Amino acid sequence: MASNVSEREAREVAEAARETDWKLPSFGKELFLGNFRLDLIHPQPELDPQAVEKGERFLKTLTDFLAQNVDPLQIERDAKIPDSVVQGLKDIGALGMKVPEQYGGLGLSQVYYNKALAITGSSHSAISTLLSAHQSIGVAEPLLLFGSEEQKQKWLPQVAKDKISAFLLTEPDVGSDPARLGSTATLTEDGSGYLLNGLKLWATNGAIADIVVVMAQVPKSESSRGGISAFVLDYHSEGVEVLHRNQFMGLRGIENSVTQLTNVFVPKENLIGKEGMGLKIALSTLNTGRLALPAICVGGAKWATRVAREWSNERVQWGKPVGKHDAVAQKIAFIAATTFGLEAVVDVSGRLADNKRNDIRIEAAIAKLYGSEMAWKIMDELLQVRGGRGFETAESLKARGEKPVPVEQALRDMRINRVFEGSTEIMHLLIAREAVDKHLEVAGEILEGDGDLKEKAKVALQAGKFYSTWLPQLAIGKGQRPGSFDEFGPLAKHLRFVERNSRKLARSTFYAMTRYQAGLEQKQAVLGRIVDIGAELFAIASAVAYADTIKRENPARGESAYELADLFVKQARRRVDALFTALWQNDDDAGYKGAQKVLAGEFTWLEEGILEQSGDAPQVASPEINDNGDGRAHAEGNGNGNVPVAAKVQ
Template structure:
């Protein structure tokens, strides 16, 4: 299927990323998952392939390209290491995308080149302890005083939170204006005082990625770091999430693909009743269902990417892809564990890790319930 789905250039990209992760991540992914060790060298070395520059103008150090290409990158990384793929998504599809789409030329020139080569990593700071799906209810404040914003508040479940240098922070400047009182502000941690981070230990999955809580206490940020116009923060957040949902869909497809490959491989070598279990119809049906759902999820993700790249409205399609692909990942991980039997219940099997990693794709970037709301509202509006 992939040979006909992708262009020759995209197939080369796909192979390049696959070769890299097979060599650099496969040997260490199980141990990193066990210890929580962040794969800093592979994450940095990926910049040598130019993948952080996809979709970024050459004038800011990027390589051009589009959403379809970044989806290929995410899927191939997630196929081996979902934790590394979420690091890429938070940095590239959230933080960098926000600056590239909504930033001024000066902001792009100041921040993007170092992010393209992964000298600095980015993080997207929206979620708070009391507000998840209700992004409009954020409590972090950005008080405007003497050409500066004074940030106060707490962000939580932030991917790259402890290791990022560049934060995209969403905070309320005009409390009385509701969502129109929210601003998006670029915070350079290296030039700011009053920022503390706490690594959040105990995650079920994605254990080798950094997830942290961030505390902002009277953090002074210059006015020129305002992203977009005053009051555009909520609109920026929703736009960025629309885009990043395509990346999460691609991540889920990668997890599911890895689960299928693991199950296929095991089913051919595991024997019972004198034959490989792949000969058993019950196993074949599970493999068939996994393959069918993965191909459907990949096509939905591809379709959403194409709409985005061609300048069409893609909110509904991105939510559909994210919803279907994330539930596909959980389904395929579950079936992979079932096919592995007892061995799939123990580390360091891929099936066991995928089972834990897949679940969060149904939660972040908008829960499955939020996706259904987005889809329903859009189809009712269009009816």
């Protein structure tokens, strides 16, 4: 059972899991403070020639394998990745892309891991999801960061070779708020290990996994402060039952489970880090692990650009190709320019991750947030460009003799990226928390709204000192000086825009803090806009830096990279301006009040005129969910989304 936790307690748990130190410089943190440190992302670090050689070699193997062995239509039809494909991925080493060679993996750089996921996603998203859940959140990443040498020696060669891994955090009552985690890990009497009990929901790969990471609460005791802890678990242990294989609107083919843990013994040496460190491990894992998802989004966006180009040239309506009609042309421009922007964000963040000179927690989080939001818009626009064919399944298109372009599938597959690995709403809060970190450090006591007055006065004095030097700095900067950043030629003006607007963002954040004080954390729409402005500014700076990198590394493409960067930035700047306007001119209060009235049932008359059903009342008896054709987890579903209390072990 999930425990009852107040909002404040939930925040305290999240806060305790935060990495508090900033040991390395952070472009994102400085940006939110009004300090545009272009030098932290430009010039982009050069790629290591050996890493490039190894990466390119693997990309070729992977591309050939996918082209020759994967039939995306079959995966859609069967809602399953064929065993032969999974085996083939194992054979080419794809399970160990991110694992260093010394532990039996390929040891690809982050940049090449990202590229490999983008290619895989353009074959079928279920495969890229299998691979990223396996290595970005599954066993490999947390062990690399927090595991002991013995743990690495024992588990990494297995997950690098052929053992599939998964990450089990979510529970039926525990989604975005892990403080309420109900699964327990109780130390055995002889102290040799823990007994795991609980129900885990939506574990990707959980229906076929061999070795998993499980998050569970160690109860407080005299000898232990307990808390949420992370364990490596041999998934074939007694007491592990896969109750159900979940099906979704997209990502058909992922092996996603409901897993029951009943007195599952896990040896003490399988605890990762220390007791109580589980959430910290999960969050730190995601600091770079989060780059996998936007990398997959980049793959989708590139594919969308190709489909939009081909179809808009080919399809003629009203006397000309649809791409020549302005309304469609604007969509094509958005799709291509945004694809460039997303690739820039992922490339800048990926190289920073490899180079290890920067703290990239904000950049990776922005990449996830921005990548998933923008790639969704790209797919939506692509569907519009394809017209009715965008809504038709690839199978149906094929059956009537047309090219099976799976746009509706791409849209369905893309949607979940805004929900998992930190929903957009949670990413807004998480990035906002990092963005105001300095303010909380100097003035947190005042902003908190409680605490003793004497202490507050002391803090106010310290804060006064900080703000008396910080605030005046925000008045003027390089962005106002004509000629600055001129080495970037036609893109210089965009960097001046970022510099000016970084200071404006810092001033606006400060104003929001003084205006709302302790109430600011409840003003999620305001915080969301602050973060979105930061995300756009990071994307603009990345686009310029990346265009310059392309010019350096591939001069023949330099000019068109500059052109795409310019187009992307023009669009992004309009979004920034609109977000700044909406920061103080909005209907947030009316929206919140209106929503509370909806919740209180004051407008239920609006729901009249339709059948009496919202999904919680089954209309007809649901069929049993039996064999999915995978020979694995099967249980009875009751059609209402609740987890059935049925049992069937693997």
